[in-house]
Amino acid sequence: MKLKGWKDLPPGAVVTEAGSAAEFKTGSWRSFRPVWLAENCIQCLFCWMYCPDMSIKVKDGKRGEYDYDYCKGCGICALECPGKKGKKAIVMEEEGK
């Protein structure tokens, strides 16, 4: 987003574009990366519900890959993942390794 000068800004500090925060990528905050193992996934969608950063792509009620552009790597999804037969479908891996 190009920064605007004071003459271009709308009066009253109104933001006219809804959801423009999506232009700001928060993925670089991450130090741990969640990795989704589809074979252990039971599609419970708890990860989707508990994700504070709306970073789990869901289509037609099925979860897909992470949106690493925005995931801050908090790890809530991995902790809450029930997995299948004791095997987690989400594991956290350190970034840059």
Added chain:
Amino acid sequence: MATTLTLKELSKKEDLLTHGHRMCSGCGAPIVVKQLLLASDYPIVAANATGCLEVSTCISQYTAWKIPWIHNAFENAAATLSGVETMYRALKKQGKLDKEIKFVAFGGDGGTYDIGFQSLSGAAERGHDMLYVCYDNGAYMNTGIQRSSATPIGADTTTCPAGSVIKGKTQPRKNLTRIMAAHGIPYVAQASPSHWKDAITKFKKALDIKGPKFIDVISPCNRGWRSRTDDAILLSRLAVETCYWPLYEVEQGFTKITVVPKEKKPIEEFLKPQGRFKHMFAPGNEWLLKLAQEEVDREWERLRKEAGSE
């Protein structure tokens, strides 16, 4: 609204709070907002009290909201929204608007329990058709963890630091849910993001009721609670299971406990993972744990009596 509440169905709805907001990693507040926005079948207009949620979702030209949203000041989210709601009623009366719109105010515990309390109380008394949602993280986290009247007893904050003279906050927390229930408004409830079904059911119910409504939602803050970034849901679940944060609703003055924990866990299980209570586990400070447990027990017993489940 005959649709059953499943995550599969809910996930087909659009996220009205987008990614790219700048709340801390692992914050509980966006989860609370997400659940509320998912619960609504109506268009929502929101107001926000100053706080983490407000500053981090609307920075400069960026907004994470896809709904009309207004921030005014710290103390007047409820007053601002009651004005918006009144204007809506006026436009409706003049025939300039016919849409069914719901009004929701968000505030943290600082903007709700303390600074915004008089405007909230006023809006409730005037009977505006709006829902106030407080995400309670138990201190002024945005400005650097200062105590609020929602901070639990014994918690270490920067304005009541645990040391040799005082052991964290010396006063118990204020029970705002009860205070709001005492306003005699149609619906007051307490919810937790960990129990999403219970929370969404309460949000739905509240939005369908006419008049002022208040819902207090626990919202873990890993920075202020000195816990891990991944345990927001775990801690809010423990808060419910230890009865620190009982899930109940007061509808037209009648109290109902909506989630009764299978076994009431000792309060230590909720306190232990949080660094702000670390000093309570030091030798010689056992009395603090006992005090915290007594506080929870007393409140839980009172609530059970009120709900007639004893």
